[in-house]
Amino acid sequence: MLVPSDAFPDDAFLADAFLADAFQLVPSNQPTADHVRDSILQAPGFGTHFSDHMAYIRWTLRRGWHAHGVRPYGPLTLDPAAAVLHYGQEIFEGIKAYRHADGSVWTFRPEKNAERFRKSARRLALPELSDDDFIGALKALLAQDHAWVPTPVDESDECSLYLRPFMIASEAFLGVRPSHEVDFYVIASPAAAYFKGGVEPVSIWLSRHYQRAAPGGTGFAKCGGNYAASLAAQKQAEEQGCSQVAFLDAAEHRWIEELGGMNLFFVFSDGRLVTPRLTDTILEGVTRDSVLTLAREDGLTPQERPISLDEWREGAASGDITEVFACGTAAVITPVSELVTEDERIRLSAGGDNAVAKRLRKKLLDLQYGRCEDTRGWLTRLV
Numbered sequence: 289m290l291v292p293s294d295a296f297p298d299d300a301f302l303a304d305a306f307l308a309d310a311f312q313l314v315p316s317n318q319p320t321a322d323h324v325r326d327s328i329l330q331a332p333g334f335g336t337h338f339s340d341h342m343a344y345i346r347w348t349l350r351r352g353w354h355a356h357g358v359r360p361y362g363p364l365t366l367d368p369a370a371a372v373l374h375y376g377q378e379i380f381e382g383i384k385a386y387r388h389a390d391g392s393v394w395t396f397r398p399e400k401n402a403e404r405f406r407k408s409a410r411r412l413a414l415p416e417l418s419d420d421d422f423i424g425a426l427k428a429l430l431a432q433d434h435a436w437v438p439t440p441v442d443e444s445d446e447c448s449l450y451l452r453p454f455m456i457a458s459e460a461f462l463g464v465r466p467s468h469e470v471d472f473y474v475i476a477s478p479a480a481a482y483f484k485g486g487v488e489p490v491s492i493w494l495s496r497h498y499q500r501a502a503p504g505g506t507g508f509a510k511c512g513g514n515y516a517a518s519l520a521a522q523k524q525a526e527e528q529g530c531s532q533v534a535f536l537d538a539a540e541h542r543w544i545e546e547l548g549g550m551n552l553f554f555v556f557s558d559g560r561l562v563t564p565r566l567t568d569t570i571l572e573g574v575t576r577d578s579v580l581t582l583a584r585e586d587g588l589t590p591q592e593r594p595i596s597l598d599e600w601r602e603g604a605a606s607g608d609i610t611e612v613f614a615c616g617t618a619a620v621i622t623p624v625s626e627l628v629t630e631d632e633r634i635r636l637s638a639g640g641d642n643a644v645a646k647r648l649r650k651k652l653l654d655l656q657y658g659r660c661e662d663t664r665g666w667l668t669r670l671v
């Protein structure tokens with residue numbers, strides 16, 4: 289059910305919107321022409337076009353967070369000695385803005401992303417940003433660039449404005465210690481569905497040689513370094529005709545952890561829905577958490593526990609495992625058709641219709657696009 293538009297603006301929304309006032313606006317003097325933006329929004333692709341502005345907050349050791357602003361999107365000026373360029377002290381987030389049928393714009397569980405951003409910050413010895421600043425930056429940017437949020441033409445149209453908050457160590461200093469100067473930005477990129485095939489099942493490459501994360505490392509943090517380390521494996525995957533990489537645990541090379549940028553789920557014939565238990569080598573996905581909640585209501589029995597490569601192989605052969613799917617903000621829920629390794633292809637003998645993945649996917653999208661009631665307060669209005 290859609291919230292009627294005459295319910296807005298309510299007091300809570302106005303009070304929240306006031307936050308955005310703390311962000312000083314420097315408007316772009318070369319905003320994209322309406323007809324150019326409209327043609328971009330017709331077929332935005334993923335991550336190639338950017339809106340006219342970016343939100344910004346600066347941090348220094350002496351002043352803390354300050355200089356909140358929204359300024360024209362454009363190249364950054366960094367000293368060549370900036371710490372991020374040498375030691376990779378950087379973290380990021382990924383979250384979307386969805387346009388509802390009444391034209392309003394909403395985002396999904398942003399306090400979870402804000403909390404995770406602080407966890408990532410602690411691990412990378414970066415300063416922590418409050419919920420108010422994190423969500424305030426999204427609101428301030430959207431107040432300016434809301435026309436960049438595409439309007440879905442129908443229920444199968446998964447367009448959105450992808451928001452990319454990130455934080456970099458910008459102090460010019462080649463010594464090795466946490467930076468005393470840090471910049472936080474949010475940029476926005478209109479997006480169509482992440483995988484071109486939509487809900488087409490994908491093949492996954494099992495990385496046996498490269499690890500993504502080790503105990504005590506940065507696996508649970510959303511940092512650029514994890515992605516840099518995964519690219520060699522990603523290249524191998526593409527050579528094998530696979531679109532993503534699955535990683536095993538670094539200690540025993542036995543337990544399934546996750547993909548390079550998505551969490552994994554296994555559907556069993558008796559209704560169990562298994563996902564690897566969170567450790568410091570697995571990134572805590574907001575989609576993963578939402579799927580666990582929605583699955584319980586759907587009559588499934590979620591289990592967070594270790595699952596081994598052997599269990600995947602045997603379950604796939606016996607028919608105990610009927611579906612495997614990956615999930616994350618960018619691609620929502622994507623069925624996995626097979627796991628390709630150096631010496632075998634693990635395909636499911638049973639199932640094939642991916643009914644559970646499709647059902648959960650629809651539930652999630654209906655919520656995000658305002659097509660069903662948000663009983664848990666998971667949506668935050670941005671515009």
Ligand SMILES: *Cc1c(COP(=O)(O)O)cnc(C)c1O
Nearest residue numbers: 549550551571573574575616617
């Ligand atoms: C971002 C990410 C995910 C998915 O997290 P969501 O919050 O669901 O988007 C999963 N794994 C890794 C490694 C990630 O970086």
